Amino acid sequence: MQISGEEEEGEEERRREKEEEERGEEEKEEEKEEEGEEKEEKEEEEEGRRRGREVGGGEGQEEENEKEEEKERGEEKREERRREGERRRRRRRERRRRRRRKEEEKRRRGEGEGGGGGGGGGGGEGGGGGGGGGGGEEEEEEEEEEEKRRRRRRKEEEEENEEEEEKEEEEKEEKEKEEEEEEKEEEEERRRRREEKGGGGEGGGGREGGGGGEGERRRRGEGGGRREEEEEKKEEEEREEGGEGGRRRRRRRRGERGGGEEEEEGRREEEEEEEKERRRRRRGGEGGGEEKRRRRRGEGGEEKEEEEGRVRRRRRRRRRRRRRRRKEEEEEEKDREEEEEEEKEEKEEEEEEEEKKEEENEEEERRGRREEKEKEEEENEEGGGKEEREERRRRRRREGEEKREGGGGGEGRRRRRKEKEERRRRSRRGGERRRRTRRRRRRRRRRRRRRRRRRREEEEEKEEEKEKEEEEEKEEEEKEEKEEEEKEEEEEEKEEEEEKDEKEEKEEEEEKEEKEEEEEKEEKEEAQRPL
Known part of the structure; x- marks a missing residue:
């Protein structure tokens, strides 16, 4: 069982080394990606500026709008890249924590393994003893x-x-x-x-096209337009x-085309690698420590590493896009729900207002009917024949018309004035109600905006704190990795020095033996020579 335990420890060490290697590779790839993204952003900005110069300023409002849109798109892309970088760091941190937890659990299991048993015996006057047994092997299995x-x-x-x-x-x-x-x-x-604006090479020259503007447009169409x-x-x-x-x-x-920056960087990197390789060779041993480590860990060739890096990058990109889309969809859903709630509230308020209006209209109609009934009852009480009733109605109508025109008693006029004032009051009340509802809605919207703003600010603060933590962890990990690398290099140097010393000792011993053999031969030859 001891051998199996040692094998497991060896496997764990190998696993740890592999994980550390993968971690280092991932970080390098991510740094390269970030550098590449920054370069792309710069190049896109330069291209936008160049296109703007080629198209020429003052062509119209549409071109300015397009430039502004491109600028906004660039800012959005930068923001998205920043968020992706933060997410990447967060994922890395979580992965590291998981690895540490796993390693701690394995360590605990390793310490807790093994079993045992014991026993004892008792005795009286004549004799005694007892034996024990163990179930450690069964527990381990x-x-x-x-x-x-x-x-x-x-x-x-x-x-x-x-x-x-x-x-x-x-x-x-x-x-x-x-x-x-x-x-x-x-x-x-x-x-x-x-093309419609620039003319794409059509139209006459400066003289033919009415002033220099047309010729200039033609030149731009032939040059910049074609290039675009x-x-x-x-x-x-x-x-x-x-x-x-x-x-x-x-x-x-x-x-x-002209920049050549990437080629120079590539050349610089190659020179640095060659310099490192030379230093390693100077230290002793062909291939250097890095090559030995690679051989020991059994890694594949460079093509395999490149392919794995490509696959990892692709997966990372997909995951990023997936998360970004999910977040956007969630935000859109929240906005949609809030808008639906607002619409519902507005509809309910409008329905309440309509119901109140209908009730008021019905009340007015009832009042009118009541008044008519009362009049009819008065007429019936007054009595008289049909002709007399009609005559009274005619008289009342005439009196009402006279009152409207300005003559006669003022009772009807007062009543109409009151009704008019009542109607105005009602309409005023309805307007005030509507204004109140609008104010309420505006307040709600403002509150929601403030809440969203606060939420965003809190999230940004949290992300900044996380970034700081990640950077600190990164620095610690880099320190640890550097220390480990230095230790490994020292061990390798020691091994190489020991090997050299052994070789030198062997060579010295062989030289001594050869000298002794030559001396013996010479002595024998002298002894055999005749006096």
Whole structure:
């Protein structure tokens, strides 16, 4: 059982070394990605400026709007990249914590393993003793089986998670394709607009086209317009061929066109690597410590590493897009729900107002009917025949008309004035109610905006704190890694020195033996020689 324990420890050490290696590679790749993204941003800004110069300022309001839109898009992209970087760091931190937890659990299991048993005996006058036994081996076997089961379960869970992630990534890729198609259509529209504005090489010269403006437009159409079209075609081809490869080609083309910064950086990196290799060789031993470590850990070739890095980057990109989309959808859903609630409240308030209006109208109608009934009853009480009743009605009507015109008694006029004032009061009340509801809605919206703003600010503060923690952890890890590397290099140097010393000792011993043999031979030859 001791041998199996030692083997497990060796496996754990190998696993730890592999994990540390992977961690270092991931961090390097992420740093490279961040640098590449920053370069791309700079290049995009320079391209925008160059295009703006080629198209020429003051062509109209539409061009200015397009420039502003491009600027906003660039800012949004930068913001998204920043958020992605934060998420990446957070994920890295979580991964490290998980690894540490796993290592601690393994250590605890290793310490807790093993068993034992003992026994004792009693005795009287004549005799005694007793023996003990142990069940340590059985306990160890059970623990190993449990460990295997756990590993199996973990593997199954990881496979299920990977399958789910792959499905989600496929869905995202489809969405991305749709977005790319939409972007292409927008770019085609923009190009069409530019062609319509710039003339694309058509039209007369400065003299023929009415002043220098037309000739200038023609020159721009022949030069800048054509160049823009060619660049846009290239970008479209790259997008169709694939994002990553297209980006690489674009960089290469930019380097050929004039920048050449990436080529210089590549050359610098190669020179630095060669210098490191030379230093390692100087220390002793072919291949240096790094090569030995690689051989010991059994890593594949450079092509394999590149392929793995590419796959990791692709997965990371997909995950990023997935999270970004999820967040956007959640925010949109929240906004939608809030808008629906506001609409519901507004509808309810409008319905209440309509109900009140209807009730008021019904009340007025009832009052009118009541008054008519009262009049009819008065007429019936007064009595008389049909002709007399009609005569009274005519008289009243006449009196009412006279009152309206300004003559006669003022009772009807007072009543009408009161009714008018009542109607005004009601309309005023309705207007005030509406104004109150509007104010209420505005207040609600303001409160919601404030809440959202506060939430955003809190999230940003949390993210900043997390960033600080991640940076501190990163620095600590880098220190640890440097110390470990230094230790390894020292150990390797010691080993190489010991090997050299052994070789030198062997060579000295061999030389001594050869000298002794030669001396013996010479002595024998002298002894055999005749006197």
